[in-house]
Amino acid sequence: MQLSVIGTGYVGLVTGAVFADLGNEVICVDKDEAKIAALREGIMPIYEPGLEEMVRHNVGEGRLSFTTDTEEAVRQSEVVFIAVGTPSLPDGQPDLSQVEDVCRHIARALNAPKVIVNKSTVPVGTGDIVRRWIEQYAPPDHPDFEVVSNPEFLREGSAIYDTLHPDRIVIGAANHNAAMKLIELYAPLERPMIITDVNSAELIKYASNCFLAMKISYINAIARICDLSGADVTLVAKGMGYDKRIGDQFLQAGLGWGGSCFPKDVSAMIATAESLGYDFELLKAVQRINEEQPLYFLSRMRDALGGLSGKRIAVLGLSFKPNTDDLREAKSLRIIAELLAEGAEVRAYDPIAMPKARAIFPQITYCENAYDAATGCDAVAVVTEWNEFRQLNLERLRQAMRQPFLFDGRNIYDPNKVKQAGLHYFGIGRSANAVPFVRSSSQ
Ligand SMILES: NC(=O)c1ccc[n+]([C@@H]2O[C@H](COP(=O)([O-])OP(=O)(O)OC[C@H]3O[C@@H](n4cnc5c(N)ncnc54)[C@H](O)[C@@H]3O)[C@@H](O)[C@H]2O)c1
Incomplete structure (x- = not known):
């Protein structure tokens, strides 16, 4: 099938590469000329395991190409995917201006019947708006087109795997013919497909992401109870997770959720609910x-160290989660900003995200590895659970440090092993008799 994917970011580039790998002819479009020029040179704009090899292979086979010319790409395609960003506006509503811009180009290039597939995460009801935008900008005698919702569930860090092995493929279409095009496209993956109306498909995406965010916040709230009562949240989560109705995923207490999706999708769901006349109090909590979780972490560090001013802190992990260099809404940003504001000195290490972090925090020290980061430090704070931090030589870490404090923001260590190495251990929800944390109005 001849496809184009408009917006060559995490979703667009991975989607384009995978569809090309399945034998389709795919044109990936982006308005960012530098990004397209780099991709034509084989340089990836993001780090994602397996992506570079897949892109190179399919470009070589002539099935994948890159352009900034949206209208030409649309003219050549029977199915057009929209995969541009939908960032949050200050009121929490998603900004649909990139989607509208794409609709304007699609409308001008409608030379034959086409299926327009929205992969960007958009609020319920956007399918109708997309249809109206295209009709508004297209010439009066334009050929037919269908608008389909096909929300994306890939996770950064395992995006290629997730796109090849999705738990389910959601197709929201107003009629059978439009749905059939997508069913045909996804058939080689042999994964469950659910066919719905457009509104339901759009809502499935938000309902799923908000549910996962809720699960993480729930276990983080339980972690606070654990710290206050002397229970261990990792054991509590394990005991819960064996219950098939609950499941063990997304029950790891830590610094909370970040990244490009959960924060904006939760805000968008709250705002959409409000505009529909429902106060989504549960999601607000x-x-x-x-938001409180990194502040709680910092408050424990402040208490243990007797203040943060003048302290030297090693921050291990900067990306919002392992296996990505994405810093959007990463907990490291909040934690480093607070540490600097309180007069601490920060030494950071991340296997991949340091070049991006340097642009945000040029004033901190970027290190060679975890031991280098810990050198002369009063505390080490694990902020992202990269695998390479799990098996650190803790004695070597302690020897490099000025004071032996380890703050494990992702609960990746066995507290006993940390103590045996001569370090004071502070996890999330894993210590008895913690000092209650009270959120002050200035925080
Ligand atoms: N990143 C994820 O893990 C993920 C997962 C599921 C869903 N989503 C959703 O998918 C959508 C895309 O997310 P992303 O992370 O890939 O975004 P991104 O910011 O990485 O990429 C978006 C790309 O679209 C391009 N673009 C913007 N306007 C354009 C236009 N008019 N014409 C051509 N290109 C244009 C940008 O230059 C950018 O390269 C969002 O709605 C997001 O919520 C993202």
């Missing part, structure tokens, strides 16, 4: 717990 989910959001508040998440």
Whole structure:
């Protein structure tokens, strides 16, 4: 099938590469000329395991190409995917201006019947708006087109794997013919497909992401109870997770959720609910717990160290989660900003995200590895659970440090092993008799 994917970011580039790998002819479009020029040179704009090899192979086979010319790409395609960003506006609503811009180009290039597939995460009801935008900008005698919703569930860090092995493929279409095009496209993956109306498909995406965010905030709230009562949240989560109705995923207490999706999708769901006349109090609490989590972590560090001013802190991990260099809404940003504001000195290490972090925090020291980061430090704070931090030589870490404090923001260590190495251990929800954390209005 001849396809184009408009927006060559995490979703667009991975989607384009995978569809090309399945034998389709795919044109990936982006308005960012530098990005397209780099891709034509084989340089990836993002780090994603397996992506570079897949792109190179399919470009070589002549099935994948890159352009900034949206209209030419649309003219050559029977199916057009929209995969541009939908960032949050200040009121929490998603900004649909990139989607509208793409609709304007699609409308001008409608030379034959086409299926327009929205892969960007958009609020329920956007399918109708997309249809109206295209009709508004297209010439009066334009050929037919269908608008389909096909929300994306890939996770950064395992995006290629997720796109090849999705738990389910959601197709929201107003009629059978439009749905059939997508069914045909996804058939080689042999994964479950659910066919719905457009509104339901759009809502499935938000309902799923908000549920996962809720699960994480829930276990983080339980972690606070654990710290206050002397229970261990990792054991509590294990005991819960064996219950098939609950499941063990997304029950790791830590610094909370970040990244490009959960924060904006939770805000968008709250705002959409409000505009429809429903006060989504549950999600507001989910959001508040998440915002408090890094502050709670810092408060424990402040208490243990007797203040943060003048302290030297090693921050291990900067990306919002392992296996990506994405810093959007990463907990490291909040934690480093607070540490600097309180007069601490920060030494950071991340296997991949340091070049991006340098642009945000040029004033901190970027290190060679975890031991280098810990050198002369009063505390080490694990912020992202990269695998390489799990098996650190803790004695070597302690020897490099000025004071032996380890703050494990992702609960990746066995507290006993840390103590045996001569370090004071502070996890999330893993210590008895913690000092209650009170959120002050200035935080
Ligand atoms: N990143 C994820 O893990 C993920 C997962 C599921 C869903 N989503 C959703 O998918 C959508 C895309 O997310 P992303 O992370 O890939 O975004 P991104 O910011 O990485 O990429 C978006 C790309 O679109 C390009 N673009 C913007 N306007 C354009 C236009 N008019 N014409 C051509 N290109 C244009 C940008 O230059 C950018 O390269 C969002 O709605 C997001 O919520 C993202």
